[in-house]
Amino acid sequence: SQQGEEDPQALSIQEGENATMNCSYKTSINNLQWYRQNSGRGLVHLILIRSNEREKHSGRLRVTLDTSKKSSSLLITASRAADTASYFCATDRSPGSARQLTFGSGTQLTVLP
Amino acid sequence: NAGVMQNPRHLVRRRGQEARLRCSPMKGHSHVYWYRQLPEEGLKFMVYLQKENIIDESGMPKERFSAEFPKEGPSILRIQQVVRGDSAAYFCASSQNKGDYEQYFGPGTRLTVT
Numbered sequence: 001s002q003q004g005e006e007d008p009q010a011l012s013i014q015e016g017e018n019a020t021m022n023c024s025y026k027t028s029i030n031n032l033q034w035y036r037q038n039s040g041r042g043l044v045h046l047i048l049i050r051s052n053e054r055e056k057h058s059g060r061l062r063v064t065l066d067t068s069k070k071s072s073s074l075l076i077t078a079s080r081a082a083d084t085a086s087y088f089c090a091t092d093r094s095p096g097s098a099r100q101l102t103f104g105s106g107t108q109l110t111v112l113p
Numbered sequence: 114n115a116g117v118m119q120n121p122r123h124l125v126r127r128r129g130q131e132a133r134l135r136c137s138p139m140k141g142h143s144h145v146y147w148y149r150q151l152p153e154e155g156l157k158f159m160v161y162l163q164k165e166n167i168i169d170e171s172g173m174p175k176e177r178f179s180a181e182f183p184k185e186g187p188s189i190l191r192i193q194q195v196v197r198g199d200s201a202a203y204f205c206a207s208s209q210n211k212g213d214y215e216q217y218f219g220p221g222t223r224l225t226v227t
Contacts, residue, residue: 031213042204042220043156048213088155092214099214100146100169101206103155 006089006104014112019076021107023089024069030092032065033101034074037086046074046087079111115140117207117219118187125225126195134190134222138207144168145188146206146216147180156204162188163210195226 007022023032031050035043049056049065049072056063062075076083086108090101118137126132138145144163148156158172162182173180177195182188192199202223206216 033215035218040223043206043218045215045217048215050213090156099144099208099216100158100161100172101148101156101216102158103148105153105155 006087006107008107009105010108010110012110012112013079015079015081017079019079019083019109019111021074021087021089021109023072023074023104025072025089025091025093025102026070027091027093029067032063032072033090033092034061034063034072035088035090035103037088037106039085043088076109079109081111081113083109084111085109117142117205117217119205119219119222121222122220123223123225125227127227128196129194132192132195132199132224134192134203134205134224135187136190136205136207136219137187138205139217141209142207142217143210144208144214145182146208147188147190148204148206150202150204150221152201159190192224195224197226200224200226 005024031048033048034046037043047058047063049063060077065072086106088103088106090103120135146161147159150156160173160180161169177193179191202221204218204221206218208214208216
């Protein structure tokens with residue numbers, strides 16, 4: 001699988017439930033970032049977690065990072081219909097000043113009202 | 114504080130024409146990145162630039178594609194002699210030259226080659 005591979009590919013839940021998305025990667029990283037993309041729109045930066053961090057919160061979002069397993073999870077609590085979007089993880093594994101992000105193919109989240 | 118600006122938002126070109134995509138980074142950001150997204154796929158890195166310098170172009174196709182970020186004005190991604198396979202969404206991101214270099218994305222330019 002490619003660097004930054006999300007799982008599941010698609011997830012459908014009821015409003016109010018929690019949504020968990022996972023991301024696995026292969027190489028060592030500087031940080032891992034989660035983005036949201038609404039259909040046909042640009043990417044919105046959600047949260048960044050550094051390689052020396054294990055957990056981070058932002059509002060209804062909780063991100064964990066396990067560098068030993070090379071995996072991360074994004075939890076959205078108390079989901080809303082407006083959370084319907086594609087969610088991508090992106091890894092920054094660049095040494096020095098070269099900072100290309102490597103994206104997975106995303107998880108399509110649908111929150112049903 | 115305006116975000117990353119891209120124009121045009123939609124661009125239609127016939128095969129063989131040239132496409133020019135523009136990106137203005139966020140205020141205070143000196144690093145620009147271009148990514149391409151094919152339908153139903155994630156973004157793929159193309160090129161990373163600072164003012165007047167290409168830092169990393171490892172994701173750029175060897176032919177027909179070029180990018181610049183001049184001292185004055187926006188960054189330009191140029192695609193010469195477009196082909197149908199160039200149809201995609203092209204996103205620009207920018208970051209500061211410090212910290213975690215968080216990248217903030219523009220709305221994208223959707224290129225359609227007919």
